[in-house]
Amino acid sequence: MYEDSYNNMFDLNGKVALITGSSKGIGLAIAWQMARSGASVVISSRKKEACDKVCSDINEKGFSAVSIPCNVGVKQDIEDLVAKTNTSFGNVDILVCNAATNPVFGSLSEMPDDAFEKLVKVNIHSTLWLSKLVVPQMIENGGGSIILLSSIAAIRGNAFIGGYGMTKAAESALARNLAVEFGHANVRVNAISPGLVKTDFAKALWNDPVYRKKQETATPLRRIGLPEDIAGVAHFLAAPASAYLTGQSLVVDGGETISSL
Template sequence: MFDVRGKVALITGASRGIGRATAIQLAQSGAKVVISSRKQNACDAVVEEIRAFGGEAIAKACHVGDRTQVEGLIAHVNEVWGGIDILVCNAATNPVYGPAALLTDELFTKIMTVNVQSTVWLCNMVLPRMAERGGGSVVILSSIASLRGSATIGAYGMSKAAEAALARNLAVEWGPKGIRVNAIAPGVVNTDFAKELVNDPVRRAQMESRTPLRRFGEPQDIAGIVHFLASPASAYITGQVIVADGGETIS
């Protein structure tokens, strides 16, 4: 039920953190993986790691906030492997930490373009051919920031709420074509993205004490859920947001 052998999987933001862990997980399970992030050398390093254990992978640098680069990425994958069966929209940015009063138009546009518009571009470019190939799975990385208010990362939370809504809409649109679209809402995960919090011993201890599992997440925790959503094991799940936060939001 978890077999993804031979499936082509594109992961954005795949050079580190959740994206890298997801790429390795899917490659270890037999998928043909496309590694994409902004820097080619960082992508190449993950490809080398995957090929070292016998996995199949290629790399293509892409800044998802640039439509032309996204078009080039999809064209490259289609040329090399003929299409995409699994799309993981993981790349994101959060250049603002503070109240909404500090949010400039420029920064808001950057957040919404990289986090939301890029996902729309990717899906609109990938899903028609995915449907022609008989269907597939899209996994969008949202966040528990989409479920709660925040005085510091409000714009990021807005963008992640939009991605969750997008997953529901696309699930309705593409379900009849055999495509499932779901989102994952992680809590704090031990990555560079959350390093300011993860590396603060006082704040970390406070947050972990309020989380039933008493720890922050690890990239592999989320990669396993992506694998589940990409595989036939989740064949009857679509349009959902799976919260993976160690119980933080229910405690």
């Protein structure tokens, strides 16, 4: 019977993947991985030049990409992003909500209102706006995969990035709620919760040799994560290989959170 299973469980040929925050870091690695696997990818961030460069690099290698700049904290930008994606490639099959912000460090008791409002808008509301726009397209296509970037900050307390952690917990909750609501239409929704990954976002942490050493020692795999470590999991969640997986938040942290080291 298995000769009739998917020919290649990781094939994304013919799929359209929209990835926010894909000009660098984790989003960039995800865009390359999905493009190499056959998807037409949308490269998006606030900076047009950065998106254009990534887009031309991917197209030069014979893969398929389009550059559509967008600030995910602006609803009109999100609507334009989806409309332009549809014009370029058609309906969205894979949505990766990866762009996020962390504008403030320190005690929750001192967090300014505008910092929290920015966190909510960029990290949570954008994801809901995007999901609302693409879910009908996925239903029309017979299914789709939405992947939300959460964090291990969603599952542990932290005295310095509490507001950020709250928004990341909301991403995991949103994945569960959307998964329940749209599973009947074969729309799968999952989150990825990375540990410390070597990108600009977390540079202040991994660039500090003392913190880095402590982190590596406390992690069973004895290293911090790389963007491609997360891209492999995103590819899996987008592909037929994960066809029966929905509503989950996959922790990708080298074992940090399961360890007593």
